[in-house]
Amino acid sequence: MAFTAEQLVGNPCFLMSIRFLAGQMRGMFDAGPRLARLLASHQRWLLTQTAYALHLEHDPRDPTSGFTAVRLTGRITAHKVASRNTVLAFIEELYTYRFITHTPGDERRRPRHFEPADVSHQGMFAWILGNLGALDLLDGGRRAGFFQENPSLIRLVQPRIARHCLEDAAWREPPEQVALFLWTEAGGLVVDNFIARMDMDSSEPDRFSVGRVETRALAADFMMSRTHLQRVLAKAAQRGCVGWQDEPRKTHLWISRDFVEEYCAWQAVKFAYVDEAFEWAKAQIEEMAI
Numbered sequence: 001m002a003f004t005a006e007q008l009v010g011n012p013c014f015l016m017s018i019r020f021l022a023g024q025m026r027g028m029f030d031a032g033p034r035l036a037r038l039l040a041s042h043q044r045w046l047l048t049q050t051a052y053a054l055h056l057e058h059d060p061r062d063p064t065s066g067f068t069a070v071r072l073t074g075r076i077t078a079h080k081v082a083s084r085n086t087v088l089a090f091i092e093e094l095y096t097y098r099f100i101t102h103t104p105g106d107e108r109r110r111p112r113h114f115e116p117a118d119v120s121h122q123g124m125f126a127w128i129l130g131n132l133g134a135l136d137l138l139d140g141g142r143r144a145g146f147f148q149e150n151p152s153l154i155r156l157v158q159p160r161i162a163r164h165c166l167e168d169a170a171w172r173e174p175p176e177q178v179a180l181f182l183w184t185e186a187g188g189l190v191v192d193n194f195i196a197r198m199d200m201d202s203s204e205p206d207r208f209s210v211g212r213v214e215t216r217a218l219a220a221d222f223m224m225s226r227t228h229l230q231r232v233l234a235k236a237a238q239r240g241c242v243g244w245q246d247e248p249r250k251t252h253l254w255i256s257r258d259f260v261e262e263y264c265a266w267q268a269v270k271f272a273y274v275d276e277a278f279e280w281a282k283a284q285i286e287e288m289a290i
Contacts, residue, residue: 002275003135005170008268015200015260017134018267022192024130028123029189033223034097035123040189040222042174042182046081046166047072047090051100052124053162055115056155066103068111079166125154128161131274143278156281157274164273171269177241177259178266184232186224191263193218194242194255208260209245210253 008014029036038048051072058066065071073087082090091114094100099120103113116124132143147153165171174182181187198208215233219226236242241259245252 005268005272021134022196049162053159160277213253
């Protein structure tokens with residue numbers, strides 16, 4: 001039985017699972033920074049997941065199916081995630097950096113189909129594997145092991161996750177504090193960094209210590225503008241999401257418990273869809289094997 005979002009939020013170990021996934025995402029970033037940045041803002045996360053799902057849902061009998069500019073634009077704009085121009089620029093970026101290629105034989109056809117390059121397949125597999133591993137920490141399951149043993153499961157799992165997450169406003173539209181980071185460039189990487197580093201044993205009732213944060217080094221690490229990072233942190237500080245323990249030097253950061261709880265509740269929505277999709281896909285595989 002898959003976890004519900006409510007069950008995840010109520011699980012005392014859920015924050016540890018989120019910290020585990022934050023570490024996994026950092027590993028993905030170190031292995032391929034430019035690819036990992038596709039999941040580092042919420043808009044790009046939704047674009048990436050939807051594009052990949054469209055590819056996996058391609059039906060050779062239906063020439064309009066699959067990953068095309070028209071299909072991706074239609075699905076994304078229907079939920080007001082991004083404009084048509086933003087979607088087209090995103091596709092162009094993917095193609096420029098060779099994260100996608102034209103489907104062989106489609107170079108001159110309309111609609112032109114795209115498909116993920118090998119590095120993109122590897123990245124999506126690693127993302128799902130990391131999420132399943134985080135869920136395994138909660139109940140001692142072996143979702144990640146089963147997924148590794150049955151890699152073709154991704155064709156069933158990923159489109160279901162992408163569709164549910166795109167259609168659910170609870171995930172599609174992050175709560176206000178979370179949105180301060182997640183709707184910005186590389187904001188997801190910044191939050192992952194803070195969550196992975198925060199002191200879980202903090203004795204302060206309303207905050208967790210993150211430790212020393214040098215904005216110049218952090219911005220360079222995540223290939224973002226220092227001015228942009230400082231602006232995001234300033235907005236978050238005004239809301240009380242984060243703050244500096246050593247004003248005015250601003251070297252040691254804290255993150256509020258309220259923000260962490262809001263972030264966990266939002267992440268629980270996605271984790272529940274990941275778990276549901278895995279359980280559903282696993283049942284399909286097992287039923288076919290009978």
